[in-house]
Amino acid sequence: MVPDLRRTSVRELAAAIRRRRTSVIDLVEAYLSRCSRFDASLNSFITQTADHARDRARAADVEIRRGNYRGPLHGIPYAVKDIIATRGIRTTNASRVTADWVPDFDATIVRRMNEAGAILLGKLNLREFATGSGVLSGFGVVRNPWAAEFTAAGSSSGSGAAVAARLVPLAVGSDTGGSIRGPAAACGIVGLKPTYGRISLHGVTPLAWTLDHAGPMAVSAEDAAFMLRAMAGRDDLDPASAREPVPDYVGSLARGVRGVKIGLPRRHFTEGAHPDVSRAFGDAIRMFEGLGCTTIEVDIAHAHLAPAAGGLIAMAEAATYHEKRLRDSAAMFDPLVRERLEVAQFYPAVDYIKAQRVRALLIQEVTDVFKGCDVIAVPAYPRLTARHESAATAGSDVKPAGETRTYRASNSYIANMTGMPAMVVPCGFSSGQPALPIALQLYAAPFNESILFRTAHAYQRATDWHTRLPGAVE
Numbered sequence: 001m002v003p004d005l006r007r008t009s010v011r012e013l014a015a016a017i018r019r020r021r022t023s024v025i026d027l028v029e030a031y032l033s034r035c036s037r038f039d040a041s042l043n044s045f046i047t048q049t050a051d052h053a054r055d056r057a058r059a060a061d062v063e064i065r066r067g068n069y070r071g072p073l074h075g076i077p078y079a080v081k082d083i084i085a086t087r088g089i090r091t092t093n094a095s096r097v098t099a100d101w102v103p104d105f106d107a108t109i110v111r112r113m114n115e116a117g118a119i120l121l122g123k124l125n126l127r128e129f130a131t132g133s134g135v136l137s138g139f140g141v142v143r144n145p146w147a148a149e150f151t152a153a154g155s156s157s158g159s160g161a162a163v164a165a166r167l168v169p170l171a172v173g174s175d176t177g178g179s180i181r182g183p184a185a186a187c188g189i190v191g192l193k194p195t196y197g198r199i200s201l202h203g204v205t206p207l208a209w210t211l212d213h214a215g216p217m218a219v220s221a222e223d224a225a226f227m228l229r230a231m232a233g234r235d236d237l238d239p240a241s242a243r244e245p246v247p248d249y250v251g252s253l254a255r256g257v258r259g260v261k262i263g264l265p266r267r268h269f270t271e272g273a274h275p276d277v278s279r280a281f282g283d284a285i286r287m288f289e290g291l292g293c294t295t296i297e298v299d300i301a302h303a304h305l306a307p308a309a310g311g312l313i314a315m316a317e318a319a320t321y322h323e324k325r326l327r328d329s330a331a332m333f334d335p336l337v338r339e340r341l342e343v344a345q346f347y348p349a350v351d352y353i354k355a356q357r358v359r360a361l362l363i364q365e366v367t368d369v370f371k372g373c374d375v376i377a378v379p380a381y382p383r384l385t386a387r388h389e390s391a392a393t394a395g396s397d398v399k400p401a402g403e404t405r406t407y408r409a410s411n412s413y414i415a416n417m418t419g420m421p422a423m424v425v426p427c428g429f430s431s432g433q434p435a436l437p438i439a440l441q442l443y444a445a446p447f448n449e450s451i452l453f454r455t456a457h458a459y460q461r462a463t464d465w466h467t468r469l470p471g472a473v474e
Helices: 010-018 024-042 050-065 108-115 157-164 181-187 221-231 251-255 275-290 303-321 323-332 335-344 349-369 403-407 410-418 449-462
Strands: 045-048 077-081 119-124 147-151 170-175 190-193 213-218 261-265 294-298 375-379 422-429 437-444
Touching: 010 024, 010 221, 024 045, 024 050, 024 077, 024 119, 024 157, 045 157, 050 119, 077 108, 077 157, 108 119, 108 221, 119 157, 157 170, 157 181, 157 213, 170 181, 170 190, 170 221, 181 190, 181 410, 181 422, 181 437, 190 221, 190 449, 213 221, 221 251, 221 422, 221 449, 251 449, 261 275, 275 294, 275 375, 275 422, 275 437, 275 449, 303 323, 303 335, 303 349, 303 410, 323 335, 349 410, 375 449, 410 437, 422 449, 437 449
Parallel strands: 077 119, 077 170, 261 294, 261 375
Antiparallel strands: 045 119, 170 213, 190 213, 190 422, 375 437, 422 437
């Protein structure tokens, strides 16, 4: 018997598989059925790999019956953002430029998830080449499961929507300036941008080499912890991947948060916040205090410079990566992507160097703050999720409006600029109609993802925001 996919954790799914209360093939068929039922309206997938998933599921059932159980991800479906290479399965980057590319190799992320026994259900929609706000996908706009007229943010929009709608329990996104955390916040799920180097980027199409991260997107912090444990670790195919040992993230969750010191920045991160965001964030902080955390005021003096400096670095590096494509296939790019890349080709080297000096300053400021606290807490984003340009034209030709100030705020880019891990956790809903998810964001010192998982897990055990499901996909 297949559990209720809308309200079942990865831990519960794994237990049902291991104890053979459900088969992997039945579980995969149930998720594929949800995709068939709901994704036509969401457009979260570019490619569904149904036959591949069925083959893998049958093989997993045989392995498990023979006693070859690989661990808690064995038989659990997942999907990846379509900038992540999959052997024999097209990897489009949501662009006409690479719409027909079929890699002959798997990205390290995919290989490690497959080795853990997870079952790939497909490739998820995104903004073209992961270039973020205002940019279209070559495969149509992703709609927010909570309200179709609102954006699912970007660039990992398909990942956020698919998990929120329970079309898949686990997804992988990428994040250069907030592209995991924006969709996670907009769709009401958990999204983790891990420490720079924690996850190999071999096989992930670059946007900006020194800012890019990949990470898990899931319903809960615990589900994401299972994923990171499988994906993380040194990879010789990615020289930037770290040799830092990978801890047991799930095992650390039981330690709780009593005595954890939370830093609250006194400026930059809450300025101009919507009243509903301020209310939800304040309630979350009071909840943490009730769980035994203490709070102190901290200051990251130059946090407001992170978006401008990070944006310059990102586009300068992106223009370098796409230089040949711009010469050979410029007309095939989304017009805004092409414009940004062509402009970035003329950024002076002196400006790039200045941006890197800002980066060094931010790293030092963040390092100093973590000498006095364990976690920094801020609203995920100060404003509510934006509407599409027009609800009446929320289709493949619509261009999202109003996201630049919302999703390129210092609250997101600073984590990419400093390399510190950052996690978005749902913490409420807006008061208007439709009610839209609101999220908080937690930062930690590099390679201390464990404290983020512990803090988020404790909060989620005390609240039910993450268990709520959009009415359109009930």
